[in-house]
Amino acid sequence: MNVWIAIGATALGCYAVKLAGLLVPAGALERPVVKRLAALLPVALLAALTAQQTFADGRTPVLDARAAGLAAAAVALLLRAPFLLVVAAAVVVTAGVRAMGAG
Numbered sequence: 001m002n003v004w005i006a007i008g009a010t011a012l013g014c015y016a017v018k019l020a021g022l023l024v025p026a027g028a029l030e031r032p033v034v035k036r037l038a039a040l041l042p043v044a045l046l047a048a049l050t051a052q053q054t055f056a057d058g059r060t061p062v063l064d065a066r067a068a069g070l071a072a073a074a075v076a077l078l079l080r081a082p083f084l085l086v087v088a089a090a091v092v093v094t095a096g097v098r099a100m101g102a103g
Contacts, residue, residue, distance in 0.1 A: 069094030 072093035
């Protein structure tokens with residue numbers, strides 16, 4: 001039964017957040033600070049998620065094949081490679097490091 005309570009609480013929480021977003025006055029959303037924050041927040045959250053998924057294993061920081069793949073993707077981005085090539089470089093390097101047994 002605890003699962004259904006959690007599902008219900010999550011559904012109510014999502015509805016409350018959606019309702020709060022609809023109740024914000026339009027004038028408040030037009031402020032330059034709010035616009036700047038709205039533009040930068042998704043980038044910061046994505047960077048934090050990438051760092052957490054790459055350099056953490058539970059509660060401890062790690063440096064393994066995922067970091068090598070991220071480095072390969074960064075090099076491909078610096079060389080202005082197309083997106084699919086960036087992803088492919090990360091995948092190939094990560095798989096290669098894992099196959100060598102270093103990750």
